[in-house]
Amino acid sequence: MAADLSSVPSLSDFLAEPIARRALLACVMIGFANGFVSAFVVLRRSALKVGTLSHSLLPGIALVVLIAGVTNWSLLAGSVFAALFVGLGSVFLSRTSRLDQDTSMGILYTTGFAAGLIILQRLNLRQKLDEWLFGSIVGMADTDLWIAFGISLVAVVTLVTLQRPLLIYMFEPNVAASLGVPVRLLNYATFGVVILVLVSSLQAVGCILSVGLLITPAATVYLLTNEAKWLFIGGGILGAVGSVLAFLLQYPLGWSVSGAIVVVQGIFFLTAYVFSPRYGLFAKREVQV
Amino acid sequence: MVRSDLQHEAHDHAHDHVCWGGGHAHAHHHRLEVSDLCVSYNEVRALEHISFATECGRSIALVGPNGAGKSTLLKCLAGLIVPDSGNIIWRGKRLTRSSHEIAYLPQRGDVNWNFPITVRGLVEMGRFPNLGWWRRYSDHDETMVKRALVAMDLMDLQDRQISALSGGQQQRVFLARALAQEAHVLLLDEPYTGLDKPSQEVLAGLFRELTKEGRLLIASHHDLQTVEDIFDDVLMLRRTQIVFGITKEVFTAANVDAAYGANVPTVLEGRF
Numbered sequence: 056m057a058a059d060l061s062s063v064p065s066l067s068d069f070l071a072e073p074i075a076r077r078a079l080l081a082c083v084m085i086g087f088a089n090g091f092v093s094a095f096v097v098l099r100r101s102a103l104k105v106g107t108l109s110h111s112l113l114p115g116i117a118l119v120v121l122i123a124g125v126t127n128w129s130l131l132a133g134s135v136f137a138a139l140f141v142g143l144g145s146v147f148l149s150r151t152s153r154l155d156q157d158t159s160m161g162i163l164y165t166t167g168f169a170a171g172l173i174i175l176q177r178l179n180l181r182q183k184l185d186e187w188l189f190g191s192i193v194g195m196a197d198t199d200l201w202i203a204f205g206i207s208l209v210a211v212v213t214l215v216t217l218q219r220p221l222l223i224y225m226f227e228p229n230v231a232a233s234l235g236v237p238v239r240l241l242n243y244a245t246f247g248v249v250i251l252v253l254v255s256s257l258q259a260v261g262c263i264l265s266v267g268l269l270i271t272p273a274a275t276v277y278l279l280t281n282e283a284k285w286l287f288i289g290g291g292i293l294g295a296v297g298s299v300l301a302f303l304l305q306y307p308l309g310w311s312v313s314g315a316i317v318v319v320q321g322i323f324f325l326t327a328y329v330f331s332p333r334y335g336l337f338a339k340r341e342v343q344v
Numbered sequence: 345m346v347r348s349d350l351q352h353e354a355h356d357h358a359h360d361h362v363c364w365g366g367g368h369a370h371a372h373h374h375r376l377e378v379s380d381l382c383v384s385y386n387e388v389r390a391l392e393h394i395s396f397a398t399e400c401g402r403s404i405a406l407v408g409p410n411g412a413g414k415s416t417l418l419k420c421l422a423g424l425i426v427p428d429s430g431n432i433i434w435r436g437k438r439l440t441r442s443s444h445e446i447a448y449l450p451q452r453g454d455v456n457w458n459f460p461i462t463v464r465g466l467v468e469m470g471r472f473p474n475l476g477w478w479r480r481y482s483d484h485d486e487t488m489v490k491r492a493l494v495a496m497d498l499m500d501l502q503d504r505q506i507s508a509l510s511g512g513q514q515q516r517v518f519l520a521r522a523l524a525q526e527a528h529v530l531l532l533d534e535p536y537t538g539l540d541k542p543s544q545e546v547l548a549g550l551f552r553e554l555t556k557e558g559r560l561l562i563a564s565h566h567d568l569q570t571v572e573d574i575f576d577d578v579l580m581l582r583r584t585q586i587v588f589g590i591t592k593e594v595f596t597a598a599n600v601d602a603a604y605g606a607n608v609p610t611v612l613e614g615r616f
Contacts (some may be wrong), residue, residue, distance in 0.1 A: 098459065218476055223469050227458050233422045233448035234472045234525065281460045281505050 066306055078192045081203055082298035082316070085192075085259045088207035090272035092252045094286035095214060095245060097273040098225040102266070104160070107255050109265045111141040111164040114171030116187060121174055125183060127198045131254050138250040141167065189261035190313035191301075199258060206255045210248045214287065222283060242270020259298065261312035268294060268318035270285060272326050278327040278334045297323055345372065346451075354443070374400035374435055374528055375423075376560060381430035383413070383420050389583065390416040394430070396579055396588040400528055403551055403561040405571050405591070408581035409601050414453050414564035418531045422448035434529070444473030446529040447522035452514050452538065457507050464502040467492055470524030492523035496550070512543025519550065530554070532563035536570070548574045571595055 097103050115137020121328070141163050148159035148213045149197065175184040192229050195203075224241045225230040232238045249269075256265040273290035280289060305315035307333050329336050381394040391413040398404060406414040419425045421432060423442030434446070442448075447470070452508040468490070471485045493499050496516040501509070506517065515535050522530050536544055551574060555561055565571060571578060571591060576596050580586035580603045587594045587602075 100456070149572060197560055217477070219472065219475070222461075226461065226466070226469070227450060227455055229419070229422075229424055229454075230448060230469070230521075232424050233446070234442060234469065235442055236472065267560045273562070281462075283460050286460060 066303065069306055074193060076202055077195050078196075079146070079299060080311075081192050081195050081200060081259065082302045083295045084203050084207045086268070086272075086294035086296070086298030086316075087212045087257045087291040088203075088252050088258055088294075089256045089259075089265075089268040089298075091211055091214065091273065091287050091291035092248060093269050093273035093294065094283070094290045095169055095221070095225065095274070096249070096270055097277055097290075098283065098286065099245070101266045102209070102270045103157075105249060105269055106266045107160050107164045108138060108141065108249065109262050109269070110168050111256075112137045112253060112257060112262050113187060114167035114174070114188065114246075115140060117171035117174040117178075118193070120178065120180065120183075125180070127196070127202070128186075130257060131202065134210075134250060134257070135168070135334060138246070140254075186236055187261060189311065190259050190264070190316075191261075192312050193258045195258065203258065205228045206251045210252050211291075213244060213248050217241065221245070225283075260316050264313050264317045268298075271317070271320040272297065275320070275324045275327045278324075278331040281333075293323055345456065354556065371501045373510065374558075374560070375433070376529065377389070377431075377433040378421075379431045379433070381417075381420065382428045383424075383425060384428050385416060391420070391427075391581075392584045394579075394581075394585050396585070398560060398577065400558045400560045401555055402577055403555045404563070404579055405575035405576045406513065406562065406564040406579050406581060407566075407568065407571060407595075407600075408586070409581075409605075412581040413582060413583050413604070415533055416534055418448070418564060421529070422446060422531050424448065444525060445527055446531065447525050447527035449515075449518040449522060449530065449532045449535065451533040452511065452518075453535075455513070455514075457509075459506065461506055462502065463498055463504050463506060463509070463520075464489070464493065466506055466517055467498070467502075467520045467524050469519040470527075473525060489524050492520040495523055496520040511538050512546060514541075515539065515547060516550070519554070527559070529560045529562065532561065534564050534566060536563075536565060536567055544570070568600055608612065 062165040070079070070227030095219060096102055112134045115135075118131060119133035119136060121180055122127065123132075134264035141160060144163050145156050148163070149156040152159075162166035170254075172184075175187075220231065220236040220241060223234060223236050224238060228238055231241075234301045252269060253262075259265075260268055272288050272293040275293055276286050278285065298316050301319040302312060304310070304319070305312050306314075327335065332338055375397065376399065377396050377397040381388070381391060383391040394413075394417060406417060408414055415424075416425065416533060420427055421439075423439065423446070428526060435441065439446075467489050468481075468485075471481070471489065475481065475485065490499075493502055496519050498513070498520055501513060506514065507518065514527065517521050518535075519530070531561070549572075551561055551563075555576070562574075572595060575591055577589065578591045579588045580594070580599055582603050582605075
């Protein structure tokens with residue numbers, strides 16, 4: 056046992072390596088951006104849509120790789136392509152058939168996901184495939200870090216800038232439209248922000264678990280606070296702190312990084328669900344008595 | 345002195361603008377005319393040939409069976425749906441999109457009441473047309489919000505979460521938002537649905553006050569028993585317009601039959 060431990064570098068030795076420090080920095084940025092945007096996803100009640108979208112990124116990336124090969128930008132380019140394909144495709148399908156948009160999206164993203172799997176396997180990109188499915192935060196290069204930083208900045212600045220109309224839009228789109236809020240513009244802007252943030256979480260936890268990082272943080276805060284503002288800030292903080300904590304835990308425990316990141320968020324959520332002074336399980340019992 | 349004069353003037357202007365206490369004096373400028381309005385929803389005709397004219401200071405009930413097009417008409421007047429044909433003229437101008445002078449109050453069931461916002465926060469939303477995206481919340485904005493809260497008797501509840509309100513209080517918060525918006529026209533989708541008797545009476549009283557102050561209220565309404573007590577005018581619909589006019593004159597058994605067909609609610613039997 057002792058021999059096993061000594062053969063692996065200690066946590067502090069590991070953290071001294073540039074790879075580990077880059078990963079920690081990525082955890083902070085990606086965790087914060089995803090947690091921040093998760094407030095929008097929770098308030099707009101669009102968790103299911105985001106789940107669909109995250110899975111549809113894979114075929115987009117596969118297609119871009121098929122055409123242009125693997126580059127630093129294949130994640131971003133592929134994701135934008137995939138989002139446009141599924142987003143616009145589902146609108147087109149539902150308008151030109153009797154299917155509703157949810158059904159159309161369901162068909163498009165599963166078919167796309169399957170096609171993406173086949174393409175990536177045919178291209179002999181087994182390792183890349185694993186990274187996109189389950190994340191690769193330890194292997195991030197400087198360019199990846201800068202992309203993550205840029206994405207986080209754009210996402211947070213966009214939502215902060217739009218906060219006043221956004222609040223009304225999230226509350227009730229019809230009321231927002233009647234007040235002159237440019238609902239369609241906000242629709243596109245927030246769709247863009249969600250796509251961007253998904254790309255960054257793809258790197259951290261992969262497309263299968265990305266939804267966890269893009270929903271759970273704000274859902275946890277939702278059980279603790281009554282202020283929309285704190286949902287955003289608190290979501291960001293929980294996302295960042297949770298991801299860092301997960302990264303520090305996974306090393307000595309030998310867990311998968313992406314698994315640890317999402318499990319820690321899940322534990323945060325469970326804790327709030329049970330112990331929240333206002334909306335937790337125990338709080339409810341008090342009210343009933 | 346000069347400053348207080350200015351303030352006074354601004355105040356008067358605000359009065360005129362919002363119909364707040366404006367009475368019937370300027371009602372003739374505030375005409376709403378709907379002519380030959382036809383609307384489709386997902387390629388299905390929802391409304392055909394709706395025409396009526398009214399003005400500030402009236403309250404109108406939209407009456408008709410489910411699917412008659414009441415909500416569609418309200419959304420159309422709010423600028424949320426573009427009609428296939430026909431015109432909506434508000435104060436002499438053709439309405440092509442939403443106007444800050446027209447407030448839309450959705451059905452309470454359509455709203456996420458768990459949304460983390462306080463009563464005051466929701467009422468402040470009404471200032472958006474004035475504030476735009478970034479302008480600072482001014483003293484005037486604060487005054488309007490406060491007046492709206494006072495008028496709807498919500499001052500004591502202003503810091504309360506909207507999830508912790510009764511149905512009647514929720515409806516009053518919506519009304520306060522419309523007042524903070526300085527709206528002339530209030531479009532309400534089923535405001536009476538789900539309210540208990542005392543809340544219904546409070547709401548009826550508020551409707552009377554709001555119209556007396558010079559606002560135009562248009563509400564879809566399903567309780568045929570109370571139409572005569574609450575509304576000045578009635579617009580009866582069944583995809584097409586059955587009748588429009590003063591409640592006392594047009595709310596008759598024959599017209600109700602025409603609107604509801606064989607499905608007149610049994611509670612009304614023997615009423616006419």
